[in-house]
Amino acid sequence: MRFTRLSASLLILSLGLTACGEKTVDEAAGEKPLAEGAHHAEAPAAILERTPAPPDARVFFITPKDGETVSSPVAIEFGIEGMSVAKAGVEQPDSGHHHLLIDTDLPDLGLPIPADSNHIHFGDGSTSTEISLEPGTHSLRMLLGDYRHVPHDPPIVSDPITVTVE
16 A cells, blocks of 8 residues: 555544544454553554665764763764755655654654654754763664655664763
8 A cells, every 4th residue: 555645644643643542442453552641652553655765875973983972962963875864844765864862762663753852853954963961871873764754664774872971
């Protein structure tokens, strides 16, 4: 089945509304009800058409380096190869925009990347930032999202790095 932008948007909207209200489930088919207070990201993944990624595409950290000790705010520069950076909402072949994942695992790859304190969006097309982090050890990872904030297929994700903030 092929989703259009409108049908994908309607599906995303219905997932959000369903997660906020009552949800009917078919327990005989193996569906499980959401726990009280659960959010749509915890619901079974909707199947959204994912934008294909070129086989040589990759994202990586230019700065900081893995294992580096830094001070806050932390200067971060994103690298990309095999694709171009485009703002969110701009549908352009072989492009996407950066998302910084802080102290978290990869999100559900079949849904738009969450936007919260652990998933920072750069939908404006930024390739660098400064971010305040508490003292301690932090894991950082980058994930490229398409014009809808959905990870590509296959996902374009950096190796995780660890930094220590003094």
